[in-house]
Amino acid sequence: MNTLPKKTPTPLISALQLTCIREERLLFDELSLEIKAGDIVQVEGPNGSGKTSLLRILSGLSQPYDGQVHYQGQLISQCREEFHQNLLYFGHLSGVKGEMTAEENLDFNLALHGNKTDDSLAYLAKVNLVGFEDSLASHLSAGQHRRIALARLYQSNAPIWILDEPFTAIDKQGVASLEQLFINHAKRGGCVILTTHQDLISIKPEQVKKITLDYSC
């Protein structure tokens, strides 16, 4: 596989002095970070420490109380379309519609983000959903919903992946193949920012950069 040399000096995403306040509680204060191509970043911390808030701020879904997020040196609010074209955000909610079949869901998700939908059956096969492509999503389990949403990762050209608890409700085998996917993505010059409470198995500790959120007050 062709690996991109890590030549880009400007980080893909950088955050400057982020402050986040939720329910009158300070979650984090003056948090600055730089994420470059090839990074796998794991955000750690106990429940309620602001992991999801941080990811939502980085993806531009939430506004920080203070501070800025830059994409390749530009404010993300000033290059919305370009940033979103290069971003894949996967949140707590899978965004899967119960009224549509697995394949329709994936096709819509791919097309919405400007990807081709020709191979969607093959991507469903990648996440072990062969035979379920014509089932309405409302008849499928929680784990299968997550899988439908995660199938998009296999096709994505976006370099920035922001994944909030991607392993929730996914079985061991699924977790292993996702981890392999993250490693390949980082090798290809992308970056992965994820939160998880599980230990990463196939990704070696030295490959992972950790951000620990530890609110205490």
Place this chain on the structure above:
Amino acid sequence: MTLKAQSIQVPENLSTQTDNQKQSAQQLSYRHAFMLVLKRDLTIAMRHKDDIINPLLFFVIVITLFPLGIGPEAQTLSRIAPGIIWVAALLATLLSLDRLFKSDHHDGSLEQMLLSPHPIFLLVLAKIFAHWLITGLPLILIAPLLAVLLHLDENSYGALVFTLLLGTPVLSLLGAVGVALTVGIKKGGVLLSLLVLPLYIPVLIFATSAIDTAALGLPYSGQLAIIAALFFGSLSLAPFAVGAALKVSTN
């Protein structure tokens, strides 16, 4: 199965460079994005028929109750018919508004839409158009039938259909702003009516006035022009307001 899996071509490398963007920009045509969301919302509505049937049934029941309550005198009924039809249409639309963004908000697909590279107003416009096709259009089709029940004046049928054609999209557009503002709130139903109903008043006044004028055999193009102005005004401004409101609601 394995054959399919092998046929995947993993993109060789990722680049944020411009040729990549040019390629995908071709796929991001506005019409394509609009049709994509419209098709999805219509598919969901066809499989979840409550969305179509409930407002329509409400509309039919409310209108049929009036002759029963007031009595069958043709003169009284035809005097109040425009008001009844329009108030019922207004409430039926209000009843259906909740579905516009709420389920998308609950299952996270709204987030994904906000994060898509397409302009938000375009996706919002597609959703509102789908909402109108699902709720507004059936009302327009069935209203002339119900007008017979209310002894609507013969001259007024044209005005009734024209005002509904121009007016119901306004209801969907303005209503969408209210839903977008209240989508993040758990019990936003009452707040939604308080926000949206006052905005519906101009449509109600001019629509019923147009139908009344038509019954007298006078030209009603003035009222129709004002409703058209309301339509074009809300068509051009509401999608942007909805986009901004959705951003605030998901914050």
